[in-house]
Amino acid sequence: MRELIQKTGRIAALALASTLVIGGSAVVLARAETAMPPTADVKIDNFSFGPVMLTVAPGTKVTWTNRDDIPHTVVADDKTFKSKTLDTDETFSYTFDKPGTYPYFCSIHPHMTGQVIVK
Amino acid sequence: MTDETKDKKDVILHDHYHDGVDRRGFLRCMAWAGTGALYVMQGGVLKSYAMGAAPRVGSGKSAGELSFVQISDSHMGFNKAANGDVVGTLKAAVDKINALPVAPEFILHTGDISHLSKAEEFDTVDQVLTGAVAKDVFYVPGEHDVLNDDGKQYLERYGKATNGTGWYSFDKKGVHFIGLVNVMNLKPGGLGSLGPDQLEWLEHDVKHRKASTPIVVFAHMPLWSVYPEWGWGTEDSAQALSYLKKFGSVTVLNGHIHQLMQKVEGNVTFHTAASTAFPQPHPGKADSPGPMVVPAGELRGLLGITDVNVVRGRQALAIVDSSLK
Numbered sequence: 001m002r003e004l005i006q007k008t009g010r011i012a013a014l015a016l017a018s019t020l021v022i023g024g025s026a027v028v029l030a031r032a033e034t035a036m037p038p039t040a041d042v043k044i045d046n047f048s049f050g051p052v053m054l055t056v057a058p059g060t061k062v063t064w065t066n067r068d069d070i071p072h073t074v075v076a077d078d079k080t081f082k083s084k085t086l087d088t089d090e091t092f093s094y095t096f097d098k099p100g101t102y103p104y105f106c107s108i109h110p111h112m113t114g115q116v117i118v119k
Numbered sequence: 120m121t122d123e124t125k126d127k128k129d130v131i132l133h134d135h136y137h138d139g140v141d142r143r144g145f146l147r148c149m150a151w152a153g154t155g156a157l158y159v160m161q162g163g164v165l166k167s168y169a170m171g172a173a174p175r176v177g178s179g180k181s182a183g184e185l186s187f188v189q190i191s192d193s194h195m196g197f198n199k200a201a202n203g204d205v206v207g208t209l210k211a212a213v214d215k216i217n218a219l220p221v222a223p224e225f226i227l228h229t230g231d232i233s234h235l236s237k238a239e240e241f242d243t244v245d246q247v248l249t250g251a252v253a254k255d256v257f258y259v260p261g262e263h264d265v266l267n268d269d270g271k272q273y274l275e276r277y278g279k280a281t282n283g284t285g286w287y288s289f290d291k292k293g294v295h296f297i298g299l300v301n302v303m304n305l306k307p308g309g310l311g312s313l314g315p316d317q318l319e320w321l322e323h324d325v326k327h328r329k330a331s332t333p334i335v336v337f338a339h340m341p342l343w344s345v346y347p348e349w350g351w352g353t354e355d356s357a358q359a360l361s362y363l364k365k366f367g368s369v370t371v372l373n374g375h376i377h378q379l380m381q382k383v384e385g386n387v388t389f390h391t392a393a394s395t396a397f398p399q400p401h402p403g404k405a406d407s408p409g410p411m412v413v414p415a416g417e418l419r420g421l422l423g424i425t426d427v428n429v430v431r432g433r434q435a436l437a438i439v440d441s442s443l444k
Contacts, residue, residue: 046407047349069199069410071235071266077307085266087235088199105307108262111350113308 037061037095042114044072044086044106049114056096058118063093075107082107157223158335159186185292188216188253189227189337191374192394194263195244196234201397201410201418205234206243208422212395213251222252224291229374229392230261230302230339232277236268241276260285261339261375262302270303286317288324295328297321299338301353311340311353318355322362330365337372343382343389346402351376360387376408395422 038060043050045067056062064074066086074083074092080102083092096102096118106112193209202208216223226248233240241264248256258277265273270284278285281298288297299321301311313321325334336342342359345351353359363369369387377399380391397410397418405411 047409048407068407069197069201071263085235103307107305108266109350110305110307110309111348 039063041065043067044112047072047106047109047112049106049112052113053115053117055117055119058097058099059095060118061093061095062116063091065089065091071108072106072112073108074104077103077105157186157188157219185294186219186221186223187225187227187291188219188223189229189372189392190216190395191229191339191392192231192261192377192396193228193244194231194234194394194396196237196240197396197410199397199410200412202422205396206247208419209244209247209395210250211419211422213247217250217252219252224253225255225257226251226253227296227337227372228256228258229337229372230259231263231374231394231396232258232261233264234396236264236266236272238272241272257289257296257298257337259298259300259337259339260302262305265302270300282320283316286320294333294335295325297324297334297336299336299342299359301338301340301342301356306354309354310344310347310350311338311356313353313355313359318358318362321359325362325366328366331367333368333370334363334366335370335372336363339373340375341373341389341391342371343384345376345380345391349402349408351402351408363387393422398422 038057040054040056040060040062042054042062042064044064047068047070049064054062064083064086066072066088069088071085071087073085074081074094076082081094081104085108086092096116099118102116102118104114104116190209190212194205195209197205216226228248232244260270260273260277264270265284270278274281274285278287281287283300284303285300286298288295290296299313299317301313303312304314305312336359338353340353341351342353342356360369364385367386371387371389372392373390374392374394376391377394377397378391378401379393380389382389398413399408400411
């Protein structure tokens with residue numbers, strides 16, 4: 001569960017507190033009329049994406065932050081999304097609307113790989 | 120310290136074939152990273168020298184018909200704790216080059232000229248290298264030089280007469296030099312990559328050359344598997360090297376890993392150069408290959424290398440290192 005990082009707006013968190021865990025996996029439901037869109041974060045540290053595997057609900061805006069002294073990128077294997085080069089402390093965000101599995105990598109350091117699962 | 124002792128401090132000899140090498144010196148040099156190497160063509164054989172060993176190169180014994188230097192990984196624009204003055208350390212490398220008693224004919228820069236592919240970063244490196252006695256500089260791109268634009272700016276600046284994404288070859292005094300590009304179109308989970316177009320070009324480029332021609336290949340990422348866990352290698356390098364099997368002397372020079380390392384495989388000798396910007400850890404000896412911060416005052420001792428060693432037949436040649444200090 002530690003790998004499943006979800007942050008929601010405060011209102012959404014209150015409203016959905018009882019529905020966060022369903023069938024053993026965390027799910028965040030978006031309720032646009034009452035809450036900020038759900039968000040999640042991935043940190044880039046030591047040439048690694050953390051968490052390596054992130055599970056979010058449809059509509060979640062995922063933000064990557066580069067905390068290394070070396071620039072990195074975030075690029076979907078199928079090029080669905082592609083960041084510019086992120087220097088230290090720069091961020092890139094992408095909103096995942098459709099369920100699916102989205103493998104990605106750093107196109108500068110291709111041994112760095114990660115995955116976003118939307119369900 | 121006598122002149123002889125002082126000289127030895129900057130000279131590391133390594134003998135792969137047990138014919139009189141200073142292995143202790145070699146091990147000592149492994150604690151260093153590097154900045155540049157001087158290569159000299161002598162009697163058809165390529166030898167390399169530390170730039171700190173410059174006085175030797177001016178002697179009758181070491182004077183040759185062709186000499187050149189390699190520098191790498193300037194990372195102009197880098198400004199983090201590992202080195203706050205990459206301009207200063209690049210200038211120190213140029214000073215080393217200019218102190219050589221015999222001016223090298225040209226400089227090879229094995230990539231990561233810039234840190235973020237910014238025009239002003241390239242401009243600064245161009246400006247600093249203008250101060251070098253060797254006016255010709257031959258480049259290959261590092262991954263930092265081709266950010267965001269698939270190498271368009273790099274090619275406009277440094278690759279106008281090259282093929283594809285920047286590969287080319289040229290001849291100097293009997294030595295055939297081949298500059299390869301292995302930082303483009305990298306695939307998830309993979310290493311450096313040359314790609315089918317470049318491999319086809321390489322095969323054609325060397326096919327009709329005499330086996331006695333000394334070959335020098337230079338690229339940014341290692342063309343041998345240094346440490347795949349950190350992406351330190353090139354996935355299709357074996358194919359490239361298969362085209363070079365017939366040659367008696369093949370030297371492969373690269374940068375990227377910011378430290379001295381070498382390997383001999385048949386008639387092929389691989390060398391990695393150190394950076395002029397910052398050191399990186401030994402493979403697997405840190406959480407990541409990121410810039411290594413060293414105590415104040417020690418940085419220049421960790422920048423500035425020199426490898427040498429060309430195997431021609433079974434003849435071992437000297438490997439030499441020097442620091443920027």
